[in-house]
Amino acid sequence: MADPKGFLSTDREVAKTRPVDERVKDWNEVYVPGSLLPIISKQAGRCMDCGIPFCHNGCPLGNLIPEWNDYAYREDWRAASERLHATNNFPEFTGRLCPAPCESACVLGINQPPVTIKNVEVTIIDKAWDAGDVTPQPPERLSGKTVAVIGSGPAGLAAAQQLTRAGHTVAVYERADRIGGLLRYGIPEFKMEKRHINRRIEQMRAEGTKFRTETEIGRDIDAAKLRKRYDAVVIAAGATTSRDLPVPGRELNGIHFAMEYLPLANKVQEGDLTTSPITAEGKHVVVIGGGDTGADCVGTAHRQGAASVTQLEIMPRPGDERNANQPWPTFPMLYKVTSAHEEGGERIYSVSTTHFEGDEDGNVQWLHLTEVEFKDGKLEQKPGTERKIPAQLVTLAMGFTGTDQKNGLVEQFGLELDERGNIARDADFATNVPGVFVAGDAGRGQSLIVWAIAEGRSAARGVDRYLAGASELPAPIRPTDRALMV
């Protein structure tokens, strides 16, 4: 146990963020660099090393949280990093971006603020990189088997790293010009600076993983050719088809999917563009969708100099406390104030967009909405609540409907889909096509980075068993797992 009295003597303290005025003028991460290190050992000392660590079940990766809290408390950073990497290939991603369902399941959280697990995680991995403890781990011998991974998001990267380390020769195919999936082109720089992806890719290259960018499977290379060239295939192509809003005026200029808007801002940060062709500068911005993707649009619009930012959500405002039907240790739906929300803008709940209105040049100018309420379990419009708000840039952040089928990937492989439109798989993450596996959002549907990594690790075990007959790789989850409802 870290500090037997830590949870009694130390209050919860989290990473400090930079002042809003300062951070909206740049794109760097919102945190004060180095602010965690002086406090984190004491924070880790709040861990009670419970007999049954519910945080393990809260974390889809099954991270060994009390073990690394103990090492962090003792400032044995190398040992902490070793335990962290035992279950998580990329803790620098989850330590920055995970909604931390582990903290919702922390036993201390029953009647006190939980341990700052996520902050401990990111400190351990940042220290490990700084100390040079994160080194390539190439396999001792090669199996002679080859694997193609389609998609370079967290699921594809985790599968590729596991399979490379198991001795297989792995090539990752990515249709975008850079590796990283939504980590690279969805999530803005102010949530995670892309240098964290770049150094992981360097580690993976040094271990032997090959990367092929600007290659879309189904279009540039067809499925039959890929099957012939490789002994197994992992599809980790994400769920990148955006949900649309087919209301009158949708065709007006200035209405974009979030995933048309955000990647361009990220491309400016990569140095590919000087300014984004879709910018919020000087405009009244409306973001439709109250989730993480919407919050990323809000933060991006602030940094581009929007005149105003309004975020709309069709569902009612979540509560500040757990509902009775979401008891500890489940992951509750709570009202969240993200860093982007701290920076300004207005959030409007229980509203639905009825139509858009434009000017004579076809540019969107107004968004018409109405309030909605639940009646007999159904959302209905409230008569007499119609109004319009200024909207010169609208981003649609209402989620994703499944994996992209336009390139023929699903059809060419002959893949079966499940009832939700995701690629169907069995307990080993194998699809209906022998030797073809699926991991991440492509099989699970739109989810989280921590699930994508867990799926990539688990699918890698399925592939290894298929290729070698047995596997020593871990499989933290099964496809149907929903650890504590996240």
Ligand SMILES: Cc1cc2nc3c(=O)[nH]c(=O)nc-3n(C[C@H](O)[C@H](O)[C@H](O)COP(=O)(O)OP(=O)(O)OC[C@H]3O[C@@H](n4cnc5c(N)ncnc54)[C@H](O)[C@@H]3O)c2cc1C
């Ligand atoms: C804006 C945004 C913000 C988010 N923020 C968070 C967050 O803060 N925390 C969190 O936990 N989760 C967040 N998520 C969700 C998270 O990013 C995803 O759940 C996760 O990235 C899924 O990983 P994946 O590897 O399955 O797919 P993806 O990351 O989507 O990667 C799939 C990759 O496959 C490539 N691809 C697709 N088809 C082909 C093909 N035919 N050939 C070659 N390549 C192909 C795509 O270009 C893409 O690079 C966010 C999502 C979005 C959109």
Ligand code: SF4
């Ligand atoms: S990956 Fe997420 S759930 Fe798991 S320990 Fe880290 S913050 Fe918690």
